[in-house]
Amino acid sequence: MSRLTSLEKPPKARAGACAPHQYRILGRRVLITDEHGRWALLTRKEYDRFLAGLKPSDPLWPVLQARGFLAGAFDFDGAARRQFERSLLSWKGPGAHVLLLEGMELDAARRIVDFVFACPGPQLTLELVFDDAAPRWPVIWFIAQYARRRGEWSRRPVFLIARARTMTSGRADFLRSHGVTRCAALELAGKPDMGKGPPFRAQRARARLGAGAADPRAWARWFEKWGFESVRLLPSGLDEKGAAEFTAFYAEFLDHLIEDGERLNLRDEWALGMLGGRLWNLPGMDVLEQLAYDGAGRVFTSEEAAGNEEFSLGAVSRLHYPDVALSPVARAALAAAHPDNQPLCSQCAYRPFCALPPSLNRKISGNVWGQTPSSPACALQMGILDRILERLDDEKCINLLNKWHVDMT
Amino acid sequence: MKSKKKPVKPAPKLSASEALLTLDVKRDGLEAVFGAAYLMMDKAYVSLSGDRAGKIGVLLRAKDPRSVKPKALAEEFLSDLESQKVRWAVAKTNLPIREYIAEQAVLLANGALPAPAPEAAAEELTAEQRAEIEKLISEVESEIKSMNDKKVAADPKGIKASWEERQEQGNKAGL
Numbered sequence: 008m009s010r011l012t013s014l015e016k017p018p019k020a021r022a023g024a025c026a027p028h029q030y031r032i033l034g035r036r037v038l039i040t041d042e043h044g045r046w047a048l049l050t051r052k053e054y055d056r057f058l059a060g061l062k063p064s065d066p067l068w069p070v071l072q073a074r075g076f077l078a079g080a081f082d083f084d085g086a087a088r089r090q091f092e093r094s095l096l097s098w099k100g101p102g103a104h105v106l107l108l109e110g111m112e113l114d115a116a117r118r119i120v121d122f123v124f125a126c127p128g129p130q131l132t133l134e135l136v137f138d139d140a141a142p143r144w145p146v147i148w149f150i151a152q153y154a155r156r157r158g159e160w161s162r163r164p165v166f167l168i169a170r171a172r173t174m175t176s177g178r179a180d181f182l183r184s185h186g187v188t189r190c191a192a193l194e195l196a197g198k199p200d201m202g203k204g205p206p207f208r209a210q211r212a213r214a215r216l217g218a219g220a221a222d223p224r225a226w227a228r229w230f231e232k233w234g235f236e237s238v239r240l241l242p243s244g245l246d247e248k249g250a251a252e253f254t255a256f257y258a259e260f261l262d263h264l265i266e267d268g269e270r271l272n273l274r275d276e277w278a279l280g281m282l283g284g285r286l287w288n289l290p291g292m293d294v295l296e297q298l299a300y301d302g303a304g305r306v307f308t309s310e311e312a313a314g315n316e317e318f319s320l321g322a323v324s325r326l327h328y329p330d331v332a333l334s335p336v337a338r339a340a341l342a343a344a345h346p347d348n349q350p351l352c353s354q355c356a357y358r359p360f361c362a363l364p365p366s367l368n369r370k371i372s373g374n375v376w377g378q379t380p381s382s383p384a385c386a387l388q389m390g391i392l393d394r395i396l397e398r399l400d401d402e403k404c405i406n407l408l409n410k411w412h413v414d415m416t
Numbered sequence: 417m418k419s420k421k422k423p424v425k426p427a428p429k430l431s432a433s434e435a436l437l438t439l440d441v442k443r444d445g446l447e448a449v450f451g452a453a454y455l456m457m458d459k460a461y462v463s464l465s466g467d468r469a470g471k472i473g474v475l476l477r478a479k480d481p482r483s484v485k486p487k488a489l490a491e492e493f494l495s496d497l498e499s500q501k502v503r504w505a506v507a508k509t510n511l512p513i514r515e516y517i518a519e520q521a522v523l524l525a526n527g528a529l530p531a532p533a534p535e536a537a538a539e540e541l542t543a544e545q546r547a548e549i550e551k552l553i554s555e556v557e558s559e560i561k562s563m564n565d566k567k568v569a570a571d572p573k574g575i576k577a578s579w580e581e582r583q584e585q586g587n588k589a590g591l
Contacts, residue, residue, distance in 0.1 A: 008492065008495065008496075009452075009455035009456070009458075009492070009496045010455065010458065011455060011496075011499070012499075013495045013496050013498065013499035014498070014499050014502065015495070016498070017498055017499055017501070017502045018502075019502075019505070020502050020505040020506050020509070022505075022509040023509065025506060025510075026510060026513065027506065027507070027510040027513055027514050028506065029503070030503075058502065058506075078509075078510065078513065081513065083513075083516065083517065083520065084520070086517045086520075087517050087520030087521045087524060088521075088524065090517050090518065090520070090521035091521040091524045091525055094521060096521055096522065096524075096525040097525070113553065113556060113557075117549070117553070144559075145556050145559055145560045148556060148559060149552065149553070149556045152552055152555075153549065153552055156548065156552070160541075160545060350451065350454050351454065351455065354451070354503050354507075378457055380454060380455050380456070380457040380458045381457050381458035
């Protein structure tokens with residue numbers, strides 16, 4: 008069976024019966040989604056009836072009519088509104104700006120912050136990335152103060168995140184008192200030692216699965232114990248084995264969050280990013296979700312692309328935001344990112360929630376378009392969505408998503 | 417009265433390393449054949465040959481012949497082909513709906529959205545704001561100076577000093 012999954016002996020689809028949708032086999036059920044993120048979980052028999060054309064007397068008719076899956080009773084205005092809200096027609100600009108502080112001087116930091124504030128968008132997030140806070144402290148201190156002030160002047164909400172491997176508790180406290188979210192870059196190895204905390208007190212974690220990372224439930228308890236509010240798990244490597252190991256670990260980790268959802272305050276950043284149903288919410292999506300800046304003040308389409316001249320948009324000292332849209336690099340990235348332009352993605356039930364960043368495709372396949380059927384990144388993201396969406400008829404799962412303010416109704 | 421013929425499943429020609437399927441484009445649809453071929457890319461090399469309007473030959477060769485046999489490849493291709501037919505049938509019959517929705521969404525965007533107001537660029541800061549930035553930078557510079565001073569203080573015995581620096585200090589001290 009291909010990655011899209013296929014139906015055994017599928018019936019003929021009757022013209023005019025079902026509205027635009029994609030399907031995916033999840034265990035013994037068939038998940039159908041439309042391109043705006045509405046969904047239904049059906050049995051195989053129900054799906055066959057749906058393809059053949061439902062009669063209004065069928066108990067499934069009102070369910071699928073309400074969710075916009077019946078061509079004969081289609082809400083065109085509602086669909087157009089959802090299309091407008093979720094397509095690039097509503098995109099305001101990259102919301103996340105990743106500042107790679109290695110080798111960054113004050114002057115470059117100031118220019119970068121100025122450039123960020125020249126970008127449109129209702130709110131801005133500046134994520135400062137460094138290994139150790141000590142050698143970068145003046146620049147961190149400056150950006151924390153300056154970006155806050157620029158935010159007040161531009162009357163836009165500004166979110167600051169400091170992602171590091173290590174920092175002293177004094178510096179972590181300073182950042183906390185200045186409203187900067189601390190994110191710990193961690194590597195999970197083996198089972199957690201519950202008595203040993205993270206290198207510094209942080210609200211978020213970017214946790215890469217290291218050698219022999221085991222017992223996902225215990226790791227979830229460890230994150231909870233040490234006060235983390237959200238976690239983004241990352242695979243040990245982007246190959247078939249890494250994707251498979253990650254998916255298995257993630258499944259158990261998510262199971263724990265769902266089962267203990269009422270009590271836990273830990274959120275999964277994959278689910279938050281993907282189920283938002285907008286291309287510009289997907290973590291690491293070139294240009295649409297983020298731009299990245301290196302120490303020399305060069306602008307790249309994403310953190311993944313940083314350092315690769317092919318993805319350079321120019322230097323902040325000379326680049327103006329409107330030029331980004333005219334850049335062939337940005338245009339190529341946008342074209343390659345859009346699921347409509349990818350043969351597999353355009354037929355995938357996860358199309359409303361998923362896409363691969365072109366810079367990641369470049370890394371894996373050697374070009375921005377990638378080769379989705381053999382891409383381990385595609386397998387990984389599909390694995391994540393399989394784990395979440397196969398539980399959409401589980402009340403606990405829906406309650407947890409509601410708690411995270413993810414609307415899947 | 418015409419009798420309904422049950423569609424015949426194409427039989428693959430198998431060799432030790434390859435499977436060859438001959439498909440009728442009119443019956444199977446060109447898009448469905450292309451779609452099924454594309455989906456095989458994770459496990460097989462696929463070569464297409466023949467006439468786009470008539471018969472197409474699909475040659476499948478496993479990327480890892482030890483794990484997948486040609487017969488299994490051919491069966492998987494045919495299974496995906498059937499599903500591709502369903503996907504393309506749904507897509508084609510709904511094309512007018514999707515086009516209409518896209519048109520309406522563009523109209524909504526054009527009519528309902530005011531032009532975005534330009535954000536304040538760095539050059540457009542007021543004199544007061546510029547003065548505040550200068551003040552902030554001077555504060556950072558004094559922070560850097562105090563950090564550097566602390567570094568000096570943290571090395572009272574001059575262990576971190578280079579040989580030239582120690583020689584210079586020795587000369588100053590008249591040693």
